[in-house]
Amino acid sequence: MTNILVTGGAGYIGSHACKALAQAGYTPVTYDNLITGWQDAVKFGPFEQGDLLDRARLDEVFTKYRPAAVMHFAALSQVGEAMSQPGRYWTNNVAGSLNLIEAAVAANCLNFVFSSTCATYGEHDNVVLDEDTPQLPLNAYGASKRAIEDILRDFEAAYGLNHVIFRYFNVAGADPEGDVGEFHRPETHLVPLMLDAIDGKRDGLTVFGTDYDTPDGTCIRDYVHVCDLVDAHVLGLNWLEQGKGSRVFNLGTGSGFSVMEVIGHSKAVTNREVPYSIGPRRAGDCTKLVSGSTRAELELGWEPKRSTLETMIGDAWRWHQNGNYEK
Numbered sequence: 001m002t003n004i005l006v007t008g009g010a011g012y013i014g015s016h017a018c019k020a021l022a023q024a025g026y027t028p029v030t031y032d033n034l035i036t037g038w039q040d041a042v043k044f045g046p047f048e049q050g051d052l053l054d055r056a057r058l059d060e061v062f063t064k065y066r067p068a069a070v071m072h073f074a075a076l077s078q079v080g081e082a083m084s085q086p087g088r089y090w091t092n093n094v095a096g097s098l099n100l101i102e103a104a105v106a107a108n109c110l111n112f113v114f115s116s117t118c119a120t121y122g123e124h125d126n127v128v129l130d131e132d133t134p135q136l137p138l139n140a141y142g143a144s145k146r147a148i149e150d151i152l153r154d155f156e157a158a159y160g161l162n163h164v165i166f167r168y169f170n171v172a173g174a175d176p177e178g179d180v181g182e183f184h185r186p187e188t189h190l191v192p193l194m195l196d197a198i199d200g201k202r203d204g205l206t207v208f209g210t211d212y213d214t215p216d217g218t219c220i221r222d223y224v225h226v227c228d229l230v231d232a233h234v235l236g237l238n239w240l241e242q243g244k245g246s247r248v249f250n251l252g253t254g255s256g257f258s259v260m261e262v263i264g265h266s267k268a269v270t271n272r273e274v275p276y277s278i279g280p281r282r283a284g285d286c287t288k289l290v291s292g293s294t295r296a297e298l299e300l301g302w303e304p305k306r307s308t309l310e311t312m313i314g315d316a317w318r319w320h321q322n323g324n325y326e327k
């Protein structure tokens with residue numbers, strides 16, 4: 001069996017990636033410090049607890065498993081927190097990733113799949129974002145991810161580190177079989193917060209701003225199902241295995257939905273009211289982030305299968321009602 005080191009394998013996207021890797025015949029080895037992840041989410045391969053900043057521990061894990069590739073999900077990922085505590089983002093995300101990348105190169109593990117973000121693009125009025133759009137991040141989260149992309153390019157030039165960079169748009173949904181799902185504490189993301197509001201686990205949802213330059217005044221995002229997203233990662237791994245070289249891919253569907261539209265769909269899917277109120281803008285939010293690229297479809301053969309709002313919200317709702325890691 002081929003081992004793949006999955007950092008952040010106990011987190012939302014990483015745990016879904018581990019399932020996809022296991023289904024594709026790989027052994028996912030989770031490396032996670034459990035600060036935002038859940039050990040109960042590690043179901044598809046071995047677990048090694050450790051921090052990205054702990055180089056000795058990373059070296060130990062590389063020596064023990066000799067992974068053929070790294071999938072690097074582990075990161076702090078909240079825009080609001082990044083604005084108020086930027087140092088944590090530069091330390092955990094950038095210094096931590098540099099440590100991991102150096103450990104991978106030292107172990108001669110030269111295939112690397114990296115979770116980046118559309119937040120690296122920043123604000124581009126009325127432009128669909130393709131992989132060549134200039135990266136002008138508005139917040140420390142996006143800036144930290146852009147810096148890691150730069151590190152990967154430098155390490156490719158110096159040491160031949162082959163990498164696939166995926167710039168995610170807004171990830172939502174859950175494993176339809178209910179093995180894993182989205183579970184953050186604290187939760188900051190729109191879909192799970194809305195589901196909490198719908199079934200009374202929180203007082204209501206606050207819509208962050210209705211004065212944006214969009215048809216209904218709320219921010220527009222491109223939502224992609226977590227299962228489609230992780231399918232792309234397996235294709236990205238295959239791409240590297242085939243020696244096709246380093247490449248950047250956006251992972252979005254090209255369709256944007258406003259916060260109010262997501263609320264409307266949630267009402268329809270759950271057949272329940274969404275209690276919400278209007279609040280001020282959240283610092284660091286862009287007006288519109290929609291993927292304008294079909295590169296992943298054309299070059300990787302990626303086909304999003306579950307990325308309609310109905311399916312994403314339906315899968316998330318089922319998970320929300322039946323599963324979490326606190327039980």
Ligand code: UDP
Pocket residue numbers: 079170188189190191193205206207208209219220221259282285
């Ligand atoms: N949002 C909101 N209320 C919330 C959480 C999010 O109105 O309680 C909005 C947020 O301003 C953004 C969209 O929902 O326009 C998606 O936010 P999320 O935090 O889910 O993802 P992000 O776009 O920050 O990656």
